[in-house]
Amino acid sequence: MPAKPAESKRKEKAALILAAADELFGEQGYDAVSVRDVAQGAGVNKALVFYYFGSKEELFGQVLTRYYDAHRKALQDALEAPGDLDERFRRLVDAYFDFMASNIRFARLVQQQIVGAGPHLGLIQDNLCELERWTEHALAGIAPKDGPLAARHMFVTISGAVINYFTYAPALGPVWDEDHLSEEAMAERREHLHWLVRVLVQGIRDA
């Protein structure tokens, strides 16, 4: 790629800001990070953040939106591939886990918003509901429509099993002793999730 087209040059600083915002918001939380922090992290003037993004809230919205687009795409791909019900459900959970594993800050961002009633709760709500509908779809035919074995209960249980592994990590350190995020630890958690899904599906069928 020779001379950069003007378009991409314009976006360079904006991308820098977005990256810094992603890192800081994800690690310290929306409230705990100031626009000055973001600007310093990106190595630009504070006013430039407002020039490109308008407000702190909108900047945060763009960070979230970027994640959600990638998130939706990753899960959609997993659902669309062929296979029987068990296979597809297992792949959905896998894709969910993989996405969180390679976007750990995202998991923290989501929980921050949900639990703190952040400015973009609506975005999170939409996505969570979509995910729930996918679970419902994936479990259609074996899970009852209502009652304690309904798909929505499975969704809360399974998504908790996936997400909490990442969000609880800093607090579980002493008990886990090895690194949560090492290759081996992640592989083991993935195995646990596969086992969980198998046991849950079997449990539903037996009921």
Added chain:
Amino acid sequence: MPAKPAESKRKEKAALILAAADELFGEQGYDAVSVRDVAQGAGVNKALVFYYFGSKEELFGQVLTRYYDAHRKALQDALEAPGDLDERFRRLVDAYFDFMASNIRFARLVQQQIVGAGPHLGLIQDNLCELERWTEHALAGIAPKDGPLAARHMFVTISGAVINYFTYAPALGPVWDEDHLSEEAMAERREHLHWLVRVLVQGIRDA
């Protein structure tokens, strides 16, 4: 109770402040609530908050400590009662769920701290590790020491299934349509948890 002993009178305003802090921190998050908000909520002067609690951070610490003491006691009682392993484990999960159900703000407070690296992460850490050790103890004899079926994996999965029901509530509204916190909905979730524990224990035994 006739004339109040001087001691209890002294604590009256302090209790008022603590109650307001509990409610506001639990619902809006530590950062989002100012000491002015707490004072107004309690109907006292802002300076009084500092007179009794020294700082915002210490006030928050006392809110958390009160919860943790009650929390530990509730779970300890459940563990100490007699019964075989399955019975005791089920009762531990039940006690955990019940405590969260009657202290919904607590669940939110914990996740806020964990995910936002709040000032009292240490307190949360200690308690979470204790809870994990209890799980390990309760599952001793049937769960393997290591690998994807180890007690610590069960702990993350089960505690996620309990806690996320409460913390995700505001975001799942549209999909759940009935009230998460109604008598019937709670009873149904409890049934789901019982079923989950049964299925997990069975799954471990079959493995």
Added chain:
DNA sequence: GCAGGCTTTAACCGAGCGGTCAAACCGATC
């Protein structure tokens, strides 16, 4: 009724926040 010690208050402080703005800068185009 007044002296002395908790309790409660209004007023204040410095710092940091999100956000604005006018001026400087800079790379094209003529």
Added chain:
DNA sequence: GATCGGTTTGACCGCTCGGTTAAAGCCTGC
């Protein structure tokens, strides 16, 4: 090399934050 529009900047604004302080209020024992 003048001009012009899109960047980038430093200085600034009003506001709210956590926290302090000096004085007023108030109860109690004498």
